[in-house]
Amino acid sequence: MPLSREHQQRFQKALYARGWAGYNWPVEYGGTGWSLVQKYLFQKEMADANMPAIVPFGLGMVGPIIYTYGSAEQKQRFLPDILASNTWWCQGYxxxxxxxDLASLKTRAERDGDHYIVNGTKTWTTLAQHADWIFCLVRTSSDSARRQDGISFLLVDMATPGVSVRPIITIDGSHEINEVHFDAVRVPRDNLVGEEGKGWTYGKVLLQHERTGTAGVARTQYRLRELRAQAGRSVRGAAPLSNDANFMRKIAAVEVELKALEYTELRTLAAVTSGKAPGAESSILKFKGTELQQAVDELYLEAAGYYALPYVPEQYVYDFPDQDRVGEGVETDAAPRYFNFRKASIYGGSNEIQKNIIAKHVLGL
Ligand SMILES: Cc1cc2nc3c(=O)[nH]c(=O)nc-3n(C[C@H](O)[C@H](O)[C@H](O)COP(=O)(O)OP(=O)(O)OC[C@H]3O[C@@H](n4cnc5c(N)ncnc54)[C@H](O)[C@@H]3O)c2cc1C
Known part of the structure; x- marks a missing residue:
């Protein structure tokens, strides 16, 4: 289950204390300055140790945008608190x-002296209910021939009058995403990152990072190893699930695909290390990585059987007083997790869109 803001901050502050919070940041901004290979190994070790994932919006997304495209004043003002996880950010795309079709976005930011007046609605905004700040793509002009050219990258304090957050409850029953409304919100022009009208370029760079990061190969491998171990255990003397050759064949099939994706990840790493910019490869990693995450969620669901249901009615359990809950540690979150992670093939650009990118840029269709 997701950690609370307080627990997540404690975890990220522990990383900060070891100098690892900015594992992907340059040394001059307080990061590790690690090479791509070192970053890869760090992420793999974190996954193998079953550490929580770092909430990406500050450290993984807006931080790198600010140190790459922001002004000296913005770097000084925002980066230290992002690095120390003092501030919590969310993504308003x-x-x-x-x-x-993100370029059709309608949230407007109109100039008014040294401020912008922002009006519009963002949606699916993950963890906005906990956020101190939101980074947004907003329309600052409708005059350009290319829709993308009128978009800018703006930082908005969530405490500004006119910002309101409405929860969206997902099918697993959790509150993770929101709608964020902007009603004549006054935002200082100093909060514009980079040049006005260049937000699309910055936002695209960020999406490529987001897609590579969502592959999660090492984490999926960890979960599959855990499932294999759990399937090998006998519950109250019953035959272990690992005796079921059909189930074990399904585990093996996903393991093989994961190994293949691990090599694709390593090939991409080698290419980028030798100076190639990450391109459509990040779409392959996102698409295949999330498919395999979901395949593993499905296997957990199958292993847990009906005990995967999050809310087993009281009288149902009472009817089977001698029955142990199938697969200790499996039943608790298999169903909510299965439902929650349907999102993985939607966020960061849906998997259908990734297929379009692969068709165009990799296969040349
Ligand atoms: C849990 C969750 C968290 C999210 N968090 C954030 C967040 O924090 N910040 C943020 O800005 N956004 C967030 N998103 C939004 C996410 O990026 C969008 O949902 C995603 O880009 C798809 O857009 P859409 O929902 O408008 O679907 P649509 O674009 O309306 O697509 C609907 C369906 O049509 C398909 N489709 C659309 N166009 C094409 C095409 N050209 N070819 C083939 N198929 C197509 C799509 O694949 C999809 O199946 C989140 C989404 C989810 C589910």
Missing amino acids: SEPGSGS
């Missing part, structure tokens, strides 16, 4: 009607 998607809007009702503007997801895959």
